[in-house]
Amino acid sequence: MRQDTEVRTFRDGPSPATRRRVLAGGALAAGLGGVGAAASEARTAEVGGVRHGTVRADGVDVFYREAGRPDAPVFLLLHGFANSSFYFRHLMPRLADRFRLIAPDLPSFGFTVVPDDRGYVYDFASLSRTVGAFVDALGLRRYLLYTFDYGAPVGWDLALAHPERIAGIVSQNGNAYLEGLGEAAWAPLRAYWAKPNAAAVESIRARMTLDGVKAPYFHGVPDPSVIEPESYTLDAAILARPGNADRQVTLKLDYKRNLERYPLIQAYFRERRPKLLAVWGRNDLFFIPPGAEAFRRDIPDARVRFLDTGHFALETNGDDIAREIRDFF
Structure with missing residues (x-):
């Protein structure tokens, strides 16, 4: 190493x-x-x-x-x-x-x-x-x-x-x-772990878009106006670098290791x-x-x-x- x-x-x-x-x-x-x-x-x-x-x-x-x-x-x-x-x-x-x-x-x-x-x-x-x-x-x-x-x-x-x-x-x-x-948030990953399938992967990949990144920043926030747009915009821009979305999908699929x-x-x-x-x-x-x-x-x-x-x-x-x-x- x-x-x-x-x-x-x-x-x-x-x-x-x-x-x-x-x-x-x-x-x-x-x-x-x-x-x-x-x-x-x-x-x-x-x-x-x-x-x-x-x-x-x-x-x-x-x-x-x-x-x-x-x-x-x-x-x-x-x-x-x-x-x-x-x-x-x-x-x-x-x-x-x-x-x-x-x-x-x-x-x-x-x-x-x-x-x-x-x-x-x-x-x-x-x-x-x-x-x-x-x-x-x-x-x-x-x-x-x-x-x-x-x-x-x-x-x-x-x-x-x-x-x-x-x-x-x-x-x-x-x-x-x-x-x-x-339960709801982890359903796509649990479905993939139970039986690897393309639909679950596409559901996970949807999280890599600007809208997919932005949504969790606002969910459950009483006053969304306090959220600085730089935060989710920077996240999405970095995810958009060549090959990075694929890397993130791979990491998501590996999360089962952490539960174990x-x-x-x-x-x-x-x-x-x-x-x-x-x-x-x-x-x-x-x-x-x-x-x-x-x-x-x-x-x-x-x-x-x-x-x-x-x-x-x-x-x-x-x-x-x-x-x-x-x-x-």
């Missing part, structure tokens, strides 16, 4: 000395239980500004966003379908005074680039391997996880591979239980009892409230909060989510 850790770009960032510490990563980010005193020049970095970089990891040029001091506790933010690290654009400045926030784009999403000669296999095991290599490239040894949608199975894989690294979890509509799957791993992550929850906040858009068609409530079965001290919104809760309730994170951690 290739793990080239070359730093390729870093734009709009702090001074070169601070930048080196940001990219070298986790030696200073020792977790929630207190970190070493920051060097004086590190304190001068712009805390609230979001910076952008690219790191070679697992043979992939992983694009990521970062905010906060390099010596603060690390928060790894994992996005879902069909969005990217852009999803966290407003949350990161809200928390940058408390955490070092790092949000990568998964392969085939956002601005992460997979070289043509990489021979990449677009399945969830590959996404998790690449993000694991990204974490190692930045030297992150202890971090909080924010899991959303596709980011949940990737985050669960990271936790299973290195449980000692997880300082806590925020699950925002990031499912880990069968009862959390909305639910017992593993539930056992991890029971054994490790990580500090967990489930903050959930209660009107989500894909991941419904019983999935959030189920966390308490394995982590009795988990905090569960429901918001009157849909799947993309950060787009409508970013202040509420930031407040919950501040209160809980």
Whole structure:
């Protein structure tokens, strides 16, 4: 497995000395239980500004966003379908005074680039391997996880591979239980898994259009006027890149693998009892409230909060989510 850790770009960032510490990563980010005193020049970095970089990891040029001091506790933010690290654009400045926030784009999403000669296999095991290599490239040894949608199975894989690294979890509509799957939304995939057929694939492919991407942003949202059109427009534009819709169909069909791993992550929850906040858009068609409530079965001290919104809760309730994170951690 290739793990080239070359730093390729870093734009709009702090001074070169601070930048080196940001990219070298986790030696200073020792977790929630207190970190070493920051060097004086590190304190001068712009805390609230979001910076952008690219790191070679697992043979992939992983694009990521970062905010906060390099010596603060690390928060790894994992996005879902069909969005990217852009999803966290407003949350990161809200928390940058408390955490070092790092949000990568998964392969085939956002601005992460997979070289043509990489021979990449677009399945969830590959996404998790690449993000694991990204974490190692930045030297992150202890971090909080924010899991959303596709980011949940990737985050669960990271936790299973290195449980000692997880300082806590925020699950925002990031499912880990069968009862959390909305029946109607998952019907096409379940039909395909039961008997592979072209009709199910075409139903899944319909999600890749602009209208298919846009609809979940608005579903269950009391005031759709708060949804920024840049969000779903960027998602759809990236899906429209040559070959990308096919990659996304392949990933959708592979999702059964994640369901089969639910017992593993539930056992991890029971054994490790990580500090967990489930903050959930209660009107989500894909991941419904019983999935959030189920966390308490394995982590009795988990905090569960429901918001009157849909799947993309950060787009409508970013202040509420930031407040919950501040209160809980």
